[in-house]
Amino acid sequence: MEIQQLRMFLKVAEQASFTKAARDCGVSQPAISQQVAKLETTLGRPLFERQGRQVALTEAGEMLRRRALQIVSLVDDTARLLRDDGETGKIVVSAIPTIAPYLMPGLLDAFHGGHPQARLEVNEEVTDVILRRCALGEIDVGVLALPASRGYLRFETLFEEELLLVTAADHPLVGRGRVELDDLRDLPFVLLDEAHCLSDDIRGFCRRRLFQPVTTGRVSQLATVQELVAQGFGISLIPEMAVRPDPDARLRYRSLDGEKPFRTVTACWNPDRYQSRLMLSFLETVKHGRDRNRRSGGAVAAGDGLRPSPSATPCR
Template sequence: MTLKDLEYFAILAKLRHFGRAALEAGVSQPALSIQIKKLEAELGLCLFERSNKQVVLSPEGAHLLQRAENIIQQVSDFRTCAKSFKDPYQGHLILGAFPTLAPYLFPQILDELHQSYPEMKFFIKEEKTEQLLEMLKQGKVDAAFIALPHEDKLLESEFIFSEDFLFAVPANYPERFPSHLSVADLKGRELMLLDEGHCFRDQALEFCTVNQLQERFDFRASSLETLRQMVAAGLGLTLLPQCAKNESDKIRYIDFEDPAPQRSIALFWRKSSAKAEIFREIADDLKRVLTHA
């Protein structure tokens, strides 16, 4: 049995006429008839019920048709995938990012990526950093935006951008703060932070530990948006990355004096990836786009 046999079977099942099926298959009618008979003999089944006027799928043929069509589609997908390796600018790419970056970064960059790589389809995946790295190594994600520092012998990376942290306070907070904060000004304060598993929590917690700030243990947020809403409601203070800033009359965002606390983001991909050169190009494109954003 060959793939061509299954293709003939599927074409005849669709058209139910040997003459029209032979024309679509690009073979003579006798040749098509011989191949179908050989396939039936090999399977020990009658795939079609034949008469002078029509060709009808047998019950066994009807049952096997979907499987044949699935195999034909899988082979087609296999060929498409192989073609994408020969032309890396075709096919699809799955890009990942962690939750405190994905909803802010992807809306900024996807249009640029579609314009720069029109033959490529982009899909996005949002996961916490630990899961994202595992998916990247398993090939479930092609490339991912990860906060630095991160070292892995299986992965290659290119720095994309850095962004400052901001101090977020309710607009009606009774205490007045300067337009630029010294880190020392925050000593002893309590901040609301994200829940376990978020890399931004780890970064903020390190900042708190080094500068003698405290975490509020009565509340942990599941997202940056929750943190923002809690601040807007006047329920506490927090740190937010620059990308999460949303102009609001209920929140005041205060910059830090230099050197401001910040996070750095890089694009990571597998060293073995056939699209490694494209990821370097994408990294260069995104550095340009985000620098001028």
């Protein structure tokens, strides 16, 4: 077996297509088919079942996929160890959808400014996928919210972030001097679907106050949540960093009085993989990036009351 054969095999397994894998590898489709065929000849077993234009792993193929991921990861880690100059190389980062569009652009810009020769690949994925890919060595760093656990992964808390109440501009809560969580008990909520941990955070916070939020719908993007809130379909709790510019002033954001809901944002990585100087620099950028955003006025101050969104610049 050759390492390049394993890389091509893994790409076919990922894409479930020889044509797509060849495009991603920058080779012709016959070339990648030939390398996989040589691998099958060497092992004496078929690795794929052909299903029209797509392919699926055989039992032997799935076994090889798991081992090939480890082998390729070990080879890549060894090369990174030997070439680790802290300036060049590639980092693969995944972040959950309630963090990626708000926090990552500014962080990537800051990191690129200090490491212009480095390459960054950014993925937006839900928590379970990030944990699985991190464990397999397919990504270097995951950025997500607690709770999240996969025994042998390493986690480091980056910051805590308040969840702000968002309502339509004409909602009855607008103008009230104080709003506590108990005041939301019978109001309809617009939440993200079950794949997103933010909804678990909100439900868990409500359960601690002995009520279950009444939901009017579940969607997959925070932008949709806020649009439905603006149209009067309900209220919601969103992370500070997701506060969005609203030129028409249709939304109001506020910090709840009394006990405040928070989420904990963390980074995770596989401690069994080599931690390059470049990756450690990126982690430092992530940790300090939130502080820079706060100093620039990105956060809505606790207890600051209802305010139109243009006065609360979103953290990026």
